[in-house]
Amino acid sequence: MIQGSFRSDGEGKFSMSTLLEKQIRINRIVTTSIKHARAIEDPVRAKIVEILYHQALSADQILNALKKTGYKKALTTVRHHLEILKESRLIEIARIEESRGAITKYYSTSTKLLDFQTPEDFDSKYSKIIDKTSTKIEKVLKGLTPKTSNSKGKKSQEYSQYLVMEIMNRAMTNVLENPSKK
Numbered sequence: 001m002i003q004g005s006f007r008s009d010g011e012g013k014f015s016m017s018t019l020l021e022k023q024i025r026i027n028r029i030v031t032t033s034i035k036h037a038r039a040i041e042d043p044v045r046a047k048i049v050e051i052l053y054h055q056a057l058s059a060d061q062i063l064n065a066l067k068k069t070g071y072k073k074a075l076t077t078v079r080h081h082l083e084i085l086k087e088s089r090l091i092e093i094a095r096i097e098e099s100r101g102a103i104t105k106y107y108s109t110s111t112k113l114l115d116f117q118t119p120e121d122f123d124s125k126y127s128k129i130i131d132k133t134s135t136k137i138e139k140v141l142k143g144l145t146p147k148t149s150n151s152k153g154k155k156s157q158e159y160s161q162y163l164v165m166e167i168m169n170r171a172m173t174n175v176l177e178n179p180s181k182k
Helices: 034-040 043-054 059-068 075-087 122-148 154-177
Strands: 006-008 014-016 091-099 102-109
Touching: 034 043, 034 075, 043 059, 043 075, 043 091, 043 102, 059 075, 059 102, 075 091, 075 102, 122 154
Parallel strands: none
Antiparallel strands: 006 014, 091 102
């Protein structure tokens, strides 16, 4: 049985009354592929990406690092997770060593995963900084947009936005990860 209040549209048809409606403002664009999202949907795999950001490690070393953070997994399970992350191109083999006939692969990542929750007061606390930064970024975007928008149509417009976001993300990463020495 459907509950709620109904109203007539004047032609004998009834429709549900709207109980809540609000405008949702876009305040975040996530640039990731479904392949990446699926790869890090498992908390262990996300933790592996976080661990590998700091240094290249072998599967055994990753296993030990996971244990220190509360994840107790078998080595075969860790290897399975590494394979999924490798297929999604979130991690790669950084080096291979040979010792006494045994081969050891060391994995690393070019992705920094920031796993934080935005505080509830974020917008009110940082709104002035966001506004000032938005004005500055708008100038940069005006220079980037013509270089990324070659086709027409909604999908190509979204792809252009994706390209701009990736360019900005990588530029921000360059600045944050390699601060210039002053």
